[in-house]
Amino acid sequence: MNHDNLNPLAGKKILLCVTGSVAAYKSCDVIRTLRKDGATVQVAMTSAAEKFIGVATLAALTGNDVITTMFPKSPKAGLEHIELSMTMDALVVLPATANILGKAANGVADDLVSSLLAVCEQPTLFAPAMNYKMWENPATMQAVATLRQRGKLVLDPESGYLASLHEGAGRLPKLTVIMNAIRELFEVPLPLKGKRVLVMAGPTREPIDPVRYISNRSSGKMGFALAESARDMGADVYLVTGPVGLPDPAEMTLQKVKTVSEMLQAVQQELANNEYDFIFMAAAPADYTVTEPSTQKIKRQSSNLQLTLSAAPDILKTMRPKANATVIAFALETENGESEAQRKMTDKGADFIVLNYANKPGEGFDSSTNQVTVFTKNGDKFHISKDRKDRVGKKIIEIVLSNRP
Ligand SMILES: Cc1cc2nc3c(=O)[nH]c(=O)nc-3n(C[C@H](O)[C@H](O)[C@H](O)COP(=O)(O)O)c2cc1C
Known part of the structure; x- marks a missing residue:
């Protein structure tokens, strides 16, 4: 980056x-x-x-x-x-x-x-x-x-x-x-010195058969930017990431996972071993997984193929009660962004929620820039106008630090 x-x-x-x-x-x-x-x-x-x-x-x-x-x-x-x-x-x-x-x-x-x-x-x-x-x-x-x-x-x-x-x-x-x-x-301020930060980034891949999977367009850029900004502010960072095409960031522990259940397991294990001060859920884990992935490659056939999907575990909801950390969740929406973001913040027990849109050019997934609104549990909101994701990452952390419960 x-x-x-x-x-x-x-x-x-x-x-x-x-x-x-x-x-x-x-x-x-x-x-x-x-x-x-x-x-x-x-x-x-x-x-x-x-x-x-x-x-x-x-x-x-x-x-x-x-x-x-x-x-x-x-x-x-x-x-x-x-x-x-x-x-x-x-x-x-x-x-x-x-x-x-x-x-x-x-x-x-x-x-x-x-x-x-x-x-x-x-x-x-x-x-x-x-x-x-x-x-x-x-x-x-x-x-x-x-x-x-x-x-x-x-x-x-x-x-x-x-x-x-x-x-x-x-x-x-x-x-x-x-x-x-x-x-x-060099007298660089380190507001996160001595703090532990857990970041989740990237998509997950849910297997259909040994060669195919269901995934999404998350690039991991926002999560990596947050992890790198937190590191530059002095934090000890643990980054759990799904498959992304980004270089491994330096000076942090990186755990690579593929599926939503692997991501959940990685996070649960890390929270069982270490106390965290901040958790950024900037990953895009699947909401649904294939109920019974085929063990053999599914052959092409002339009739339609039906896949049955099951609800995937909700990582944030599952781990929230076990974490004393300040939790920052992300909401990627295509419509009714603000009400959806507020609903998610309450539903998932997050302290902050960062709203971005998937269907606007230069924002959300797979883009190097982003434009977001950060909502706090106390009802405040802060807009960050369109900028490079690394700069947006830093601004999000600064908002979190000055508005934490
Ligand atoms: C195998 C080996 C390992 C050494 N490791 C260290 C070390 O880790 N720290 C240290 O202070 N001295 C260590 N020494 C001793 C220094 O190399 C020695 O005091 C040397 O004079 C230091 O010179 P310098 O300070 O000019 O580099 C080691 C010596 C050997 C032979």
Whole structure:
């Protein structure tokens, strides 16, 4: 999905300093996500880091030269690396070893990365990864406290199994936490930080026989836009989607389903395991399924074919009593939109309902734009005029956040 002027990281230049930890390979995911979000990434790495990940990989992923030494074989005029680092908007040290934390806290500048850190005054983030004994070492703790005192952002490592198979605090924080921290470096507001958001998107396919199905024209674009906007506002997002032709969005958990009963099961299981703050039902699950799908391909015949359909489970109605979340439902109508939307909001126990039309050009299904009206349980309504679905997604969330019960 194209984010251009929506994305706060577009056009930002980030110097990624990779140091010598087993977690160095995880910098690849961060680079890809930053670039997808429009940032330019330049890597500087320590010689220990080169033992863990190849320069060629980082150069390929960033599309930029990788700086590995202060003393190249044929030095260019001036202080090239220092000058380059000055043009950066932020520094991210990822993974950050105990060694680099100690050096940065104490002003040691005896190699490329530590010298860059000593020179740069730009916002700086450290994402530590190490054995838990190294993290708990008082020297490391002291270094972290000093860096934080000086206004540097140092993430806490996550707990779990470490490369040594020991359990403890030392794992590199997960991608969502890292990306939120980078957004914070740029002072991007994160109103959904710490919130869990469940989004359902796309159509379902109900089998007629092994090769045919009943489906609808839902493209999943609105649901994906909501999931990506929620993620960009700091949420931990779980996206359940029917079959769509969209690329997998980054930094969220994605569960792909085909039928309405699979979608229901996925949602029920997720709600049994986790509490959610917001649920967006932007999917178009089938209202009817074929009562007895054929196990063999139905042959062409000259007489008419009759299919018997049964009512499909109503996902929203089924899960509503089990969820404490704020629920945002969607109504796609062709006529009597407002009264239908109000009826659905009450019937399904939703807190908000977003009305859009299926039969207007540039709106509803299978379109990249949409025009919607958001109704609240308290009787308020907000119109969002026709715009790209990603921008509409963001506006819907903003309305929900300022009008939540
Ligand atoms: C297999 C292996 C794994 C290592 N993993 C880590 C690690 O995860 N975190 C860490 O702080 N140091 C780790 N070290 C130690 C660092 O690589 C070592 O302290 C090095 O001097 C760090 O240099 P740098 O900070 O300049 O990259 C590891 C060493 C080895 C041999």
